[in-house]
Amino acid sequence: MALTNRYKSAVGAGTLTALILVLVFGSPWYADWAADNTRSDTALGWWLQLLSWPRWRFDSDDTFRSILVADLKAILVVVLTALFLYLLPGSQLARARGTLSQFFAGWGSYIFAGGFAALLTTLFLANPSLLNAFTAAGAGSAYGLFVGWIVGLATLGGRRGTSR
Template identity: 60%
Template sequence: MVLTASRYRTATGAGVIAALILVLVFGSPVYRDWAHDNADPNTAGGWFLNLLAWPAWSFDADKSVQDVLAADLKAILVVVFTALFLALTTGAQLGAARGTFSQLIAGWSGYIFAGALAGLLTAFIRSDASLLGGFQAAGTGAIYGLFVGWIVGVATLGHRRGSAP
């Protein structure tokens, strides 16, 4: 008896792949430096290009270990929390229908919550940790999720919501 893998990708898997690509590409030091040097943050396009780099990860020896750890953990947690929130909102109990508007909203909102929670939790690891800094980091993460999360939402469209049969 030959076992074949399902050809269906779940909405959660598709959203996590999109989140991982966003974090790896736009959070990279190369992109972050390019956006900082070439995109004017006083224009809408430049502001968005700089916002894409929010879950920045790096291995910068000039920063404190706490700050590097917080930045790297934030990038990881954005992807992990995206998986968690997508799994909770696109579970098998919602059925196997594809391409519905609810998948877009689930992916988008999952990314908003993932960004906010990752920002909040990692703000307390930083060397200058404070409650105000945690609130500001959560707000920045939510703004990041609001303006970038639609990409994750679109990635979840058309895929099975729960486990493939």
């Protein structure tokens, strides 16, 4: 484990974790399972359903625009996570790898990524409005708040950028 942490990039580890979260829990199969087998009036059921928020799908019954918006949201969550992990200075300023600043930088990156992905994809809807954009951004930020700690844990101990 010590060898993997020595060469692990915080940005790469966080981005890979975000990609896995979106691919696995955003899949139509998981989303259907969570909707059918969990209850949203319990904490665990609510969280298991929340995991499927950046859904991606390829259903032939939907319009191309709705499929594009759903898939774009999932793609943007991963891309924006990488961008925010690179831009957030918390782990750059930390004296030692593995500090809480790396954890919070990873977690914060996922919160921002969820909020901005939802905000940007709302602009591509048929009738975008400022209220819908704010509501979507709130849902995306809530997703990042309750799921982003996983990305934060993945970034712990990783090196920053290309320097050692």
